[in-house]
Amino acid sequence: MLEEALQQKEGVLNALLNNIPDMAWLKDKKSRFIAVNESYGKACGCDPESVVGKTDLDIWPRELALYYRKYDRDVMRTRQRIAIEEPLVDRQGRTLWIEAIKTPIIDAKGRVTGLAGIARDITERRILIEKLRAGEEAMRQAMKERETLARDLHDQSIQALYALGLELELCSQLMPESARKTGRRLRAIIKELNTTIRELRSFITDVRTIKPPPFFLDREIQVFLDRIRKTRAVRVLARIDEEACKLLDAGQSAHVLNIVREAVSNSLRHSKARHVTVSIARKKGQVCIVIRDDGVGIVKQDFDRKGFGLNNICARVAEMKGRMQIRSKEGRGTSVRIVLGEGG
Ligand SMILES: Nc1ncnc2c1ncn2[C@@H]1O[C@H](COP(=O)(O)OP(=O)(O)OP(=O)(O)O)[C@@H](O)[C@H]1O
Ligand SMILES: [Mg+2]
Missing domain, CATH: 3.30.450.20 (PAS domain)
Structure with a gap:
């Protein structure tokens, strides 16, 4: 039972x-x-x-x-x-x-x-989730690359075109004086335009294959400032410590060059300054970069409405884990100060 x-x-x-x-x-x-x-x-x-x-x-x-x-x-x-x-x-x-x-x-x-x-x-579910995660990661990576691309296009290529514009302006001023001199300058401009176009083309065809050519930061800044001196009435001073530049690696140097270009062209375009100074110095193992002008200063609402230029500077400083201070008073000029290095 x-x-x-x-x-x-x-x-x-x-x-x-x-x-x-x-x-x-x-x-x-x-x-x-x-x-x-x-x-x-x-x-x-x-x-x-x-x-x-x-x-x-x-x-x-x-x-x-x-x-x-x-x-x-x-x-x-x-x-x-x-x-x-x-x-x-x-x-x-x-x-x-x-x-x-x-x-x-x-x-x-x-x-x-x-x-x-x-x-x-739940094997299939896990595989799907893993695929989804990998997709998300690839998407994040692509967005990051897109941001870098946009930033480099603005800071490198557009700034280069802007500088060429300045030279063209000078050529037009030279025209009545000497056609030969103008011709020489125009040929140099055409060469640079072609370089910029090639650069843009390589950005478009393959983002990843672009490697910045080796360069010396102090020399590159001098080349950039010389061009401005030729074309603008502004007095441009440079106090660049070579040893300080050597403390920066290739990536930092490229960032600093682009920051200097942007800050200086902001001074030229917006400030009506008579003097612009670029200095790079060492301070207790840190590198201190200052771009200063004696122009009209940044109006608060313009500063709050930052364009690509100031935003890119902020992003580059953040990427280098540096510290930045922009000081400006209406009528009393602007200074952009960046400190890089330990405890930066
Ligand atoms: N040195 C300066 N002196 C006076 N105003 C400035 C200076 N630097 C920036 N500004 C002001 O801040 C604004 C934002 O600058 P930002 O570089 O971000 O943009 P932008 O120069 O107008 O355009 P872009 O995106 O091409 O750089 C400028 O439009 C200008 O009004
Ligand atoms: Mg700008």
């Missing part, structure tokens, strides 16, 4: 377990299997009946078995249901991922007698 009742109970239990499409199992207090369903048998490649009485160590690779047992113990100790994502090595030796829910079995007297578990294959 008793045996019949037991058999009936077992039949009900098996029907219930096998009705679950996911993997399902019951274990006793010592993590021995009491019953597993057909899905579980399929996953481990064993007959469900043969699994009864065994432990994870008898079925799964040791490392996985110990991992499963750790969570079994946690569930029985804390008496709390847990949901975890676990790896699983199937019969073909492939690693799949399962989402397992483990629940303690508690008897009428409140004692933990084992646990019940179900698990579903």
Whole structure:
């Protein structure tokens, strides 16, 4: 009679377990299997009946078995249901991922007698999530590259075109005086225009292949300032410490050159200054870069409405983890001061 009742109970239990499409199992207090369903048998490649009485160590690779047992113990100790994502090595030796829910079995007297578990294959979901993450990362990278590209186009190519514009202006002033002199200048301008066009073209065709040519910051700044001296009535002074420039690596030097170009052309375009000074000096192992003019100063609402130029300067300083201060008073000039280096 008793045996019949037991058999009936077992039949009900098996029907219930096998009705679950996911993997399902019951274990006793010592993590021995009491019953597993057909899905579980399929996953481990064993007959469900043969699994009864065994432990994870008898079925799964040791490392996985110990991992499963750790969570079994946690569930029985804390008496709390847990949901975890676990790896699983199937019969073909492939690693799949399962989402397992483990629940303690508690008897009428409140004692933990084992646990019940179900698990579903979430390998595809994980692959999708990983693909999504990789896609997001690629998107972030592309956005970053786009930002750098926009910044370099503004600071390098557009500034170069602006400088050429200044030279053309000078040519037009020279015209009546000497056609030969003008011709020479025009040829030099055409050469530079072609260089700028080539530069822009390479930006467009392949962003990643562009490597800045090696250059010496102090020399590049002098070339830039000389050109301004030729074309503008402004007095441009430079106090550039070569040794300070040597403290900057190639990336920092390129940033500093672009900052100097932008700040100086801002002074020329907006400030009506009579003097512009560029200085680069060393101070306690740090490099201090100052671009100062004695022009009209930046009006507050113009400063708040920053254009590409000032925004790019801020972004470049931030990328170098430097510190920047822009001081300006209406009618009293503007100074852009940047400090780079440790504790910058
Ligand atoms: N040295 C300066 N003296 C006076 N005003 C300045 C000076 N530098 C910047 N400004 C003001 O701040 C504004 C923002 O400068 P910013 O360089 O960001 O943009 P922009 O020069 O107008 O355009 P671009 O995007 O081509 O640089 C300028 O339009 C100008 O009004
Ligand atoms: Mg500007």
